[in-house]
Amino acid sequence: MRTNGGGEAILQVDTCPLTIYSAAAIHELNQKFEEMRSELKAKDGQIESLKQSVAELKRLVRSCAEKNESAYGGFANVSASATLPRLRERERVARSDG
Numbered sequence: 001m002r003t004n005g006g007g008e009a010i011l012q013v014d015t016c017p018l019t020i021y022s023a024a025a026i027h028e029l030n031q032k033f034e035e036m037r038s039e040l041k042a043k044d045g046q047i048e049s050l051k052q053s054v055a056e057l058k059r060l061v062r063s064c065a066e067k068n069e070s071a072y073g074g075f076a077n078v079s080a081s082a083t084l085p086r087l088r089e090r091e092r093v094a095r096s097d098g
Contacts (some may be wrong), residue, residue, distance in 0.1 A: 004010055
């Protein structure tokens with residue numbers, strides 16, 4: 001045991017095992033971080049794809065609405081409301097047949 005000039009024992013801590021554990025923990029955290037980063041990139045790609053799909057659907061709906069208005073001379077809502085009872089009747093018949 002080592003002592004200082006006054007005869008008191010010098011206490012020391014071996015930091016080597018702590019350094020090894022710290023390095024392993026940092027490595028593990030870095031792996032998790034990289035996994036999460038790649039998952040986020042994949043999700044960002046999915047979000048962009050969905051945004052494009054929604055934009056395309058909006059364009060199609062707008063285009064169909066414009067065609068419908070021009071075909072019915074601005075009475076598209078009247079024609080749609082007249083069709084609704086027929087659709088409900090078909091649905092009722094289909095349920096009763098099943």
